[in-house]
Amino acid sequence: MSTALSPEVRTRALARMSADVLDVLVIGGGVTGAGAALDAASRGLTVGLVEQRDWASGTSSRASKLVHGGLRYLEMLDFALVREALHERGLLVGRLAPHLVHPVPFLYPLRHRVWERAYTGAGIALYDVLGGLLGRVGGQGVPLHRHLSKKALRRVAPSLREDAAVGAIRYWDAKVDDARLVQVLVRTAVGHGALAASRTQVVGYLEEDGRVAGVRAVDLETGRELTIRARHVVGATGVWTDQTQELFRAQGLTVRASKGVHIAVPREVIAGEDGIILRTEKSVLFIIPWPTHWVIGTTDTPWDLAKDHPVASAADVDYLLERANEVLERPLSRDDVVGVYTGLRPLLQPVGEEGAATTKVSREHTVATVRPGLTVIAGGKYTTYRVMARDVVDMALADRAPGEDPDAPVPASLTEELPLAGADGYRVRWNRKAHLARAHGWTETRVEHLLDRYGSLVDELLALVDADPDLGRPLEGAPDYVRAEVVYAVTAEGALHLEDVLTRRTRLSYEQADRGTASARPAAELMARLLGWDDAQREREIATYLARVEAERAAEAMPDDTSAERARLQAPEIRPFAASA
Ligand SMILES: Cc1cc2nc3c(=O)[nH]c(=O)nc-3n(C[C@H](O)[C@H](O)[C@H](O)COP(=O)(O)OP(=O)(O)OC[C@H]3O[C@@H](n4cnc5c(N)ncnc54)[C@H](O)[C@@H]3O)c2cc1C
The missing domain is CATH 3.50.50.60 (FAD/NAD(P)-binding domain)
Structure with a gap:
């Protein structure tokens, strides 16, 4: 079917x-x-x-995007929980969604020479036993951890401050484009x-x-x-x-909401390939590598306002920059932040x-x-x-x-x-990526990007490009995506509105410094043909998206949640909610 x-x-x-x-x-x-x-x-x-x-x-669509057991649950001695999550990680990486869930290395910087290395090392070794060894599915899993000296750490993470760590442990988890x-x-x-x-x-x-x-x-x-x-x-x-x-x-x-904010900064502002996990007063902060940017997060504060549009305030963004800057050689500033996104954790209250x-x-x-x-x-x-x-x-x-x-x-x-759509045949196509690149005049990096987003469903995308080679061109304002991806988002991925494409089918709303605004018109023009929009509707889609970006930027300049939410609510909904009956 x-x-x-x-x-x-x-x-x-x-x-x-x-x-x-x-x-x-x-x-x-x-x-x-x-x-x-x-x-x-x-x-x-x-x-x-x-x-x-x-x-x-x-x-x-607003998580840290980690498929992980959670080192902090291990510290709470909640082995069953960690074991279960790592089993799921193994299933997703190995069988269910190898095209979407990818192993990612993390550095756990150590501040104390002997006891911390022994204590954290034992914990991470157990994490590997619970996940890396026992959680392997079909021989697939994530690599095992390694200890790094201070010198080795400088080599793999040259952007870390000299005094930030005396060494590190490199362990593996996995990441996913959640949307x-x-x-x-x-x-x-x-x-x-x-x-x-x-x-x-x-x-x-x-x-x-x-x-x-x-x-x-x-x-x-x-x-x-x-x-x-x-x-x-x-x-x-x-x-x-x-x-x-x-x-x-x-x-x-009874479910309460707790707000978590992430910022994205360009890949080139932090050197290295590995993610970083840092302890904070309340929890942990992740610096997570993606092909074109790093995602840094998260915060954890109560949110009692409306749940439909949680937003970051200036205080949230500054908090994340300050925490990251505690370990970075070249401090990040607000000018480095290309995107911001905010989600609400569903926290259960006792029954x-x-x-x-x-x-x-x-x-x-x-x-x-x-x-x-x-x-x-x-x-x-x-x-x-x-x-x-x-x-x-x-x-x-x-x-x-x-x-x-x-x-x-x-x-x-x-x-x-049950493998998810696109999983079967992903690895075969990965082996053919040089051929696919040659056949379409693309770089291998572009083909990898497509395979990691579509898996074997890439065949359907390629069929669109074969039928209309113009769709193989990069989307204006978004060099990492091709125009066919907008078409495919509508014909196969359930996108009905411009914001669906710019925010969730692609992640331009936080990956690009202009938050996808330069792509709004070209994407809307491609969508209009498929969805039968007239000129007025197309313009409304564009205006609504631009207003949303503007409102989110305004919110991020506000000092607190209340003023940030007020700024965010200035943007209209593309489809307002109905009244409950
Ligand atoms: C900042 C942050 C970071 C996180 N990081 C991670 C992580 O790295 N790894 C991890 O494993 N987990 C992480 N989580 C947790 C994880 O993201 C959530 O637990 C999960 O996404 C919740 O999914 P859900 O489907 O239960 O809720 P949602 O994704 O919120 O889905 C509920 C849906 O119900 C719809 N809905 C509500 N009312 C109606 C109605 N009347 N009619 C129709 N539809 C309705 C809503 O529109 C919504 O789309 C993170 C969470 C946050 C906030």
């Missing part, structure tokens, strides 16, 4: 969702909801997935028969004999209201979990006595059937999305709907064995 997420596929999905009774309807198109849709669809169930904005537009993985999860789910629609907001619920029997939703593209009937409804709405429960007149999980009917609380995520027919999940982390997805589908199905045989076994999750 095709995995394409085109506008026509979306329209058909909505029509079928309103006509059929689904086995499972998932609300929320972040990594958890997309994972749950894939989990349920691959068990042979009929599945719908709805997201109120673009795929991954919530927290799941892309979500989109690929949705596509893989669609390939297994799931019906998926973005820009579809759940505004109310259907009830039969006291049981949740589906939802009322609004297609925000047309304003049309629809009802979607389902035997099991799953809420995977991250920091919106409390609102979702209110919508269903249910109580169970009250009178809370959920069925609750399984783990250190990382919680699943609860909060009303018959409605199961919600929140917390956790990106790395363990597959486990979360499996747990929520298991619990939803255990809450039998009328007509379901209470003794029939629940089909088991298969996702551990």
